[in-house]
């Protein structure tokens with residue numbers, strides 16, 4: 001049986017629209033599926049609406065992937081089965097939406113001050129329904145002939161330490177975990193090995209996460225080795241956490257993961273999927 005609790009649409013940085021992603025998941029015989037766009041549930045909303053109009057046995061779970069601060073690092077927390085109408089969750093999503101809009105404006109102001117007139121409206125037009133981000137400014141700079149490609153756009157204007165490198169505002173780990181749990185959802189530490197923490201620091205993260213009400217850890221994210229999965233299974237067992245898994249699908253790529261994770265590869269740990 002296939003599940004997938006981590007995926008992205010054009011509402012954040014994915015390549016497929018919510019409808020296209022639903023079609024892909026249904027065609028792929030995914031049993032339980034969640035869309036977890038970065039800091040927005042607009043993609044899930046559109047997908048849920050689309051899914052009411054097509055046949056399918058798949059169970060669609062609401063989801064989001066929040067960025068947050070913890071101990072000087074940006075951590076990703078996935079929320080599943082969250083209610084975006086719950087006051088705490090709605091306020092959190094609005095806060096992050098506003099923060100992204102403000103950040104986009106600031107990047108544009110800086111580019112326009114450098115002589116790139118029309119950067120804001122240009123990038124907004126490219127972003128369309130998606131949240132405005134640096135990739136849209138890069139696309140606009142390329143289209144205008146200011147740079148040759150994405151690499152040059154980031155090397156010259158948008159990358160770390162360049163004028164367009166405006167730090168995003170992220171809430172604290174405890175805050176986003178709180179929004180998720182208060183709205184009836186399950187909070188999951190996404191891809192725990194991607195932060196490249198020491199064993200000690202990773203355990204500290206888990207302790208703080210549990211104190212904030214967090215309940216689960218992602219033991220499989222996209223492509224990873226069996227060793228890594230086993231390491232994360234041990235972590236889940238030790239801290240008595242539920243487990244989750246997903247492809248983290250963004251787009252078709254030569255070595256990228258496709259949708260769907262086979263449940264029997266996950267062992268007999270307590271899965272978040274047992275909740276619904």
Ligand code: MN
Nearest residue numbers: 008013038250
């Ligand atoms: Mn992403």
Ligand code: MN
Nearest residue numbers: 065076190191
């Ligand atoms: Mn992530």
Ligand code: MN
Nearest residue numbers: 006008065248
């Ligand atoms: Mn992701």
